Amino acid sequence: MTVLEGAKVRLRRVSSEDAEARFALGTDAEIVNMFGVSLSDAKPMTRDAVEQWAEGQANSPYAWAIEVEGCLVGEIKLHSINVHDRRASMAIGKYDRTRLGKGVGTEAIRLLLRHAFTELKLHRIGIRVLAYNERAIRAYTKCGFIIEGRERETAFVDGSWQDDLMMGLLSTEYLT
Template identity: 35%
Template sequence: MFAYKPTLVGKLVTLRPVGPEHAEGLQELVTDPEVRRLTGSHGQIDAEASRRWYATRAEQEDRLDLAIMARDEYVGEVVLNELDAANLSCNLRIALIGARAFGRGYGTEAISLVLEHAFGTTPLHRISLDVFSFNDRAKHVYKKAGFVEEGVLRDALLWDGEWHDSVLMSVLRTEWQSRSETLP
């Protein structure tokens, strides 16, 4: 479903298919302490593994990995993964590189571009995600993009000795189409 790897252009960001040229940015992303907390990432990934990972994403037809570029600078990634082709659904995940990318509208625009691409060029019906309960900024952005809260996985993350819930959210094609038709 994701054999075609597009470049999507917005006002603030350009989304490009990831490649090894983005590995240095990925390494910065996955080692940033705040990003690790917000994504609940306990594991480590070294620079060579980052390069190998991004070098193989173009071959994957069951996912779409896009680098978020602001003025030709890598500021994060947005990914459609966990494709369930039989049920026309997948997962969305996004991570911005940290403080220099937070609060600038990059994530909002990246999500909007990806939803427009997914619902405009594929038969997908449902895109879901989960976000930790303490990540109010992300929850706000997801709701603004049309995602609806579906439920909670209680105590899904243990971080620094404290338990945190994970909030499940999704947007359906019909909801996205309704929103798109009413926007200016």
């Protein structure tokens, strides 16, 4: 697996040692709320859950740990890859509250996009995001993603229905 290096972010393969770091980051209710988990449903992180997470990520050829200053702060991955159509979906999760709003996610996304479009020769990257996740939408837009549509009432979060936005970026848009 390719290690992707940026100015302050390093994307690398997830290892079994990351389970302990992921456990230490715990479950931040406001962060998991951005993933569509109701605040009342946010559960404490368990050792079993982080071991399963580390194993699953380590076995994926397109999943990277997001590392800053030698510390695990999140993950980013490509999934639902269609080789024939040269497209994939992207997912990112940051778990360290102290790293929010500091450009870490934006840099990680840019590193992944460069790899996806130049090395993997993909043509399209898509992403779904809850419409209320404004921080993520700003980062995706900054990286060139365009809102392509809205899927109404896809998630029931904190007692109300929420919409998903579908965003996409084409290699022709990225490489120009």
